[in-house]
Amino acid sequence: MSPRSSPRLLIVGLDCMEPSLVFEQWRDNLPNFSRLMAQGSYGRLESSIPAITVPAWSCMMSGRDPGELGIYGFRNRSSRGYQKMAIADGRAVKVPRLWDLLGDAGWKVAVISVPGTSPPYPVKGQLVSCFLTPNRSVPHTYPPELANQISQWMPDFILDVPDFRSDEKDRILQDIYTLCDQRFTLATKLLKQEAPDFLMVVDMGVDRIHHCFWKSMDSSHPQYKPNSPYKNAIRDYYVYVDRHVGELLKICGNQTAILIVSDHGARPLIGGICLNEWLIAEGYLVLKEAPDVPTSLDEVEVDWSRTKAWGAGGYYGRVFLNVQGREPQGVIPLADYEQERSHLAKKLAAITAPDGQPLNTRAFKPQQIYQKVRGIAPDLIVYFDELAWRSVGTVGSNSLYTSKNDTGPDDANHAQYGLMIFYDSQQPAQGKVIDNAQIYDILPTLLHRYQLVPPPNLRGKVLPI
Structure with missing residues (x-):
């Protein structure tokens, strides 16, 4: 495939983003999401069971369910012995994911912080591993030398918000914004430097801010804190992420299709x-x-x-x-x-x-x-x-x-429904609402759109995006 100035497909993953906040409560505050919804298609996206970051992103990107993947949560039984639980990192995923299939079809790919990509492995392009990476002293990029490039761009590069279940709220909030800035900065730099045909970036900040600040926002929370200094923390962050998406789209051409997607939603933890x-x-x-x-x-x-x-x-x-x-x-x-x-x-x-x-x-x-x-x-x-x-x-x-x-x-739990917003200027959907969408539908839908043959026995269906 010949080099191009803009990717064919851009996926912005926003872990835990709650559809009711985007589609209803704050839609007027989110001009970029709102425009993509008005011109494209959107809807709630039913997650896997369990609706957990690990395995949900791997389910989405592979079209397989947790049972097929053998990944039932962040930690899984490693043997039939008692209390033998081990973290399910990327090595547990034994099937190809979207970027692998696109790479096999000749696409150049860039994958940034998608859960389930630690440790990194060879792809047809670049890969930066996810929040499961223990620290930057272990391999966290493919190719390996990309790590040095990232250190030059961002000497303080972080892999996740450290210790986000604590009472250090100001520090956590600052780290959430740092994590977000770094992910979008890295996406921008790789788009400009590598000109990939496909780029996917996932921001974990949405998930972290829900867990830390939901009770300051939601009067239905049993520990609701009226007039909290953090009452607008989540809304302000959604606005900030929306702005980052807008800036990222500015460097993409009108040939770029974009998918905004979350792996599950959020709700108050009772x-x-x-x-x-x-x-x-x-x-x-x-x-x-x-x-x-x-x-x-x-x-x-x-x-x-x-x-x-x-x-x-x-x-x-x-x-x-x-x-x-x-x-x-x-x-x-x-x-x-x-x-x-x-x-x-x-x-x-x-x-x-x-x-x-x-x-x-x-x-x-x-x-x-x-x-x-x-x-x-x-x-x-x-x-x-x-x-x-x-x-x-x-x-x-x-x-x-x-x-x-x-x-x-912890202020919030996960909810069974995340969201998806898809826009392609070549085939605008004019605000079409997608019903009955499941996380397993994303892979077959995108492969169908680009006329690529899907692996056999996928769980999902092709959505009318």
């Missing part, structure tokens, strides 16, 4: 359900000695010979059953597995709010929601009240409910 405390109370999980302060399950002695199930914390719940012949000290006979799992799912769905009112809780069986189930999947994936409540994995609180997050201060 509280936490202490999943393992509930399993203890229901007789599923037995400890040899219960701690008297909240303690990670990894740090207490579990009586596995009497334990039927245990759980993991996070924005969603994961429940693992202790099955004979599968786990080292399994107690549930394989013949009883499905009955036990179904019974436990019903009991989890019946957990009420602190006031006794029902919660809209769903416990998913991986085999029912995924096309395939690879790796070591949870036996149940649990959404407490559609993610209004997070799962807390610690034991020792002697309470089913908590208002505190066991991993640090």
Whole structure:
């Protein structure tokens, strides 16, 4: 493919960007997003289950679901042993993603900070790895020498907002803006220097600002802080990102198609359900000695010979059953597995709010929601009240409910729907609203638009963008 002055396709990923804020609440404050919506097509984008950064971006870029990828969250069981969890980095993705397929078709690509790209690997162009990169002393670019170029451009280049679950709000806010500036600066420099046919950049700042400042903005939050000095922090950041997108588009030609996309949305975090405390109370999980302060399950002695199930914390719940012949000290006979799992799912769905009112809780069986189930999947994936409540994995609180997050201060949870906005001047859609779009549809839709043959057995469909 011959060099060109502007990319054919530009994707700006905005982790966790909430559609209701862009499409409704702040649309008039976001002139670039608003213009792209008015001239192109847009809609809510249903995320993967679970609606988590890892695996959602890899699902989007590969057209595969978490079961096919074998990635069920930020951390996954690495073996059938107990408490053996490992971070799912880019090496867990065994299938080609959009930039790989475009590269195979002759496109020159540039990939910046897309979750699931650490450690970096060879592409037909440039790649800068994601927030999972431990630090800049390890490989974080392809080709490797790109790291030196980035250090010259930005000596203080950061890979993520450090320690964003803390009370250092002013420092966090400054780091969020630094992260954003650096990502868009890097995108601009690579567009000008490398003239790629395809560029994708993901900003994690939207996610970080939601987790840090949602209660200052949202009166429905149980810990809402009226007149907080940070009450406009999220809106101001959306405006700032919109401006960056506008500046990036100015250096692209009218031949460039652009996709603005988020992997999931956001909502106020109401509280936490202490999943393992509930399993203890229901007789599923037995400890040899219960701690008297909240303690990670990894740090207490579990009586596995009497334990039927245990759980993991996070924005969603994961429940693992202790099955004979599968786990080292399994107690549930394989013949009883499905009955036990179904019974436990019903009991989890019946957990009420602190006031006794029902919660809209769903416990998913991986085999029912995924096309395939690879790796070591949870036996149940649990959404407490559609993610209004997070799962807390610690034991020792002697309470089913908590208002505190066991991993640090956190104002927001993820929501099942993110967003997409697509505009191509060659085929303007004039404000068309896209319905029933799923994260799996992005890859087949883009391959279809550029007349490229998709890999077989993709989960998604072609959207009428």
